[in-house]
Amino acid sequence: MTSAPPVDTREAALAALRELVGRPDADFHDGQYEAIEALVEGRRRALVVQRTGWGKSAVYFVATLLLRRQGAGPTVLVSPLLALMRDQIAAAERAGVRAVAINSTNAHEWSDVLAQLDRDEVDVLLVSPERLNNPAFREEQLPALVRRIGMLVVDEAHCISDWGHDFRPDYRRLRDLIAQMPADVPVLATTATANSRVVADVAEQLGSLTGATEGDEGMAPVLTIRGPLARTSLRLGVLRLRDSASRLAWLLSHLDDLPGSGIIYTLTVAAAVDTARLLRDHGHDVRAYTGQTDTEEREESEGMLKRNEVKALVATSALGMGFDKPDLGFVLHLGAPSSPVAYYQQVGRAGRASESADVLLLPGVEDRDIWHYFATASMPDRERAERVIGALGDAPISTPALEAMVDIRRTPLELLLKVLDVDGAVRRVQGGWVATGAPWSYDAERYERIAAERLAEQQHMIEYEQTDGCRMEFLQRSLDDDTAAPCGRCDNCAGGWFPREIGTAASTQAAESLDRVGVPIEPRRAWPTGADRLGVPLKGRISAGEQAGEGRALARLTDLGWGNSLREIFAPGASDVAVTPQLIQGCIRVLAGWGWAERPVAVVALPSRSRPLLVDSLARGLAEVGRLPYLGALEPVGGGPTGQPGGNSVFRLAGLWDRFSAEHLEVPEGPVLLIDDLVDSRWTMTVAARVLRQAGATDVLPLALALRG
CATH class of the missing domain: 3.40.50.300 (P-loop containing nucleotide triphosphate hydrolases)
Structure with a gap:
């Protein structure tokens, strides 16, 4: 041609x-x-x-x-x-x-x-x-x-x-x-x-x-x-405030001062949803946008932002690459992304076809904890990878069936399968997955280098926040742009361009929002497929007479408000301590706002290996305040639950279903309040509720300090 x-x-x-x-x-x-x-x-x-x-x-x-x-x-x-x-x-x-x-x-x-x-x-x-x-x-x-x-x-x-x-x-x-x-x-x-x-x-x-x-x-x-990566239209700044309440109060005070319409980024889904609700409750036209938002709603929200029909979308990183609004007026972060490179990508949404756009970072003291919490990079774990490869053969196995064979939750299992597929060890075919038979070895050195690079990137983000030099120049150098030079526009080059004062009313409103308690715990309605393969004689829907009722957690671990206190309690290596009066009062407020059909008649605790003092003190404290009999904890059977938290549904259930007994408890007829510290898969609560229902409780109302996620 x-x-x-x-x-x-x-x-x-x-x-x-x-x-x-x-x-x-x-x-x-x-x-x-x-x-x-x-x-x-x-x-x-x-x-x-x-x-x-x-x-x-x-x-x-x-x-x-x-x-x-x-x-x-x-x-x-x-x-x-x-x-x-x-x-x-x-x-x-x-x-x-x-x-x-x-x-x-x-x-x-x-x-x-x-x-x-x-x-x-x-x-x-x-x-x-x-x-x-x-x-x-x-x-x-x-x-x-x-x-x-x-x-x-x-x-x-x-x-x-x-x-x-x-x-x-x-x-x-x-x-x-x-x-x-x-x-x-x-x-x-x-x-x-x-x-x-x-x-x-x-x-x-x-x-x-x-x-x-x-x-x-x-x-x-x-x-x-x-080419050079400098964005001459962007005016960068960092505003360090003492806590989440101060950041939200600043936002309530000054969102309308930000130019045009824009994006408010948060690090978690919970923060996006809660921040959007707070802003809407006080007259600001915003919408939440996360990976959990329905596709139709996301598309509608994108269109509204492009047409300037909302002041902002409060978003996770789900609204990132490729969103194109040339006149986006501002990008604000409530909490910092884990690297300057990721930060540059997100702030790049602003000022694409305008002379000026404002970019402001409000870092949080909890950022490092959240980075660590989500540090599940796409690097396979050797033992898990070998387990998956060993379970596969020439006949296709579907992902749900494979989940019932290996103790890995669906989302990380799907990610691991993708990595192994790319490495040539497994292959996706009609009907599921097969092993290719090709040799596979775990590249420990490579994954260690990548993990070290991730930690270095996190430190670079901290340095971006703390630098007294040009912020745009810092970002450019983080991307190895050798044309980097002072921008003359950021807060370090030209002085702070953003207000710092916070209104009294806004402070009160933000504090009240962060102090909100009570996250629903949806009950399990069906047993997981494949449980019978692990010796669990349960399948189909859970009988209505054996189900738990809708429960409540004080807060999510990722919440901006109570999440800070809860993350300290559940941090790896944290000591088992009695519940604090503050947490007891928070749980009392959860109970006061529950709106149950019938008041509980007794309190029962779940046995805990890692935090027995915490769970027992919480159960006794709530029983005393509510003037309810505390029946004690369920009795562990055969040494109690086996397995570790974080496994998939089938394996979690297999390690739980026959491991609790209520024979030593005099369970009265009526609803029972079931106390635990942390809810993850919800199978512990489900199995315990079944035991209590079989022992005579007419309903079981789970209550936990924290909900993971």
Whole structure:
């Protein structure tokens, strides 16, 4: 195929760019045309590392149009987030690029999409990395697509690298896809958040995974186009306040002072939901946005923010990569992300097409605890990995069935399977998972290096908070940007630009919100599938006469308010101590607001190996205050429960179901208040409630100090 002369390619590319952005005077940023030229004329592999808002999407949309005019097949764009896909499709339409998506939310449209592909009516097909390992897609659609592919684009390419801040195992499968493609099919990887280590890792996978090297004939090295990461529109600042109540009070006092509409990031789902509720209760138009928010509600919230119909979305990192609102006025963090690289990625949502946007970090004393709490990186545990590989054979086993064979919860099991799949030890097929038989060894040295890097990143984030130098320069240097220089705009360069005073009324409102108690504990309604395989003669729905009622916990471990006190109690190595008067009073308030149909007639405790004093003192204290008989604790049978907290449902139940007895208790007819310290899987409460119901209780009302998560 003959390429057009360079001048013609540039003119055609410039015309496409102007159509894309809707401006007749638009021109390329430094590096944009160089990337397009490499893809269209050189059919090369390129890595573009440029700041958010630079125009990385313009590169692949313009290149797609030019390649399609030359007769190339459709571009396959691997995109990590549904929100990002929606924005990319909208942007493509503006440029006359016909883009469609295959993802988990539009299964009803897949047949139409495939028909459009067959008719060559698709310019860009957007897929998630997870889709690449869907057996039907991988075996039925992908081979034909690979034969016709015109270009492969990997967006948010730092996810390929396990050194990146948002590593995703599924992204590693892209090396297999690249290996299947002809060498003359261009490949583009883009990201705004990559330091030198990540850049080298991604470039290696783009360039050498075909088995070719730079010395091979016709194999050009990966072209890396890396620009300065300074964001001149952003005004950075850090405001250190003494506690969560002060941070929320500041937000109540000054949210309306922040420009336009924006994003308020929190570290946990609980914090996002609780903060949004507090702000709404006091007249601020905000919405919560988390990984637990329904897809339809998330899409609706994104649209409302883009149309400035809300002041802010209070979000976890679920609203991150790819969300595109060019005029986003501010980004505020209640608590710091665990690395400057992750922080740069999130603040990059702001000021993409405006002269000024405000970025403020309100770090919390609890940040390190929360980082540690969520430090479940995508690194396999040797013993767990070997257990999974050993359980699999040639016959497919579904994930639920495998869960019943290995003591690993569903979410970490799915993540571990992805890692082992990428490593070649297991494979997903129709009907479940099989072992490949390929040798697998645990790369302890590699995982230790990654874990050490994560800890170093956390320390760098603390240093960002504490530095008296330019904050933008610090972020740039964290990303190995050698053009870093003082910005002249941040609080350290130009002085604090944000108010520090907090209104008295706001302080009261924030304190009251954080002092809120009572988190529902939903009762289990059915026994887990596969329990009979471990000798548990229970299946199907739990009999109504043996179920627990809806329970209550004082708070979640991740809560901004009570969570701080609870995390100290349940910290690894913490001593077993009697419950404090403060916690007793909090639980009394939970009981006062419970609204049960019938008041409890007695109190029973769960036996505890790790915190017997805590549980016993809590049960006795509540019984005394409520003037209820304290019957004591259930009797451990056969040494009590076996296994450890954190296992999956089947194994947790197997270690519990016949391990409690109420024979020594005189259980009265009526509701019984069942006391525990920490609720995790809810199976302990479920089994204990069944024992008490069989002993005569007409209802069992679980009450715990903390709910995990």
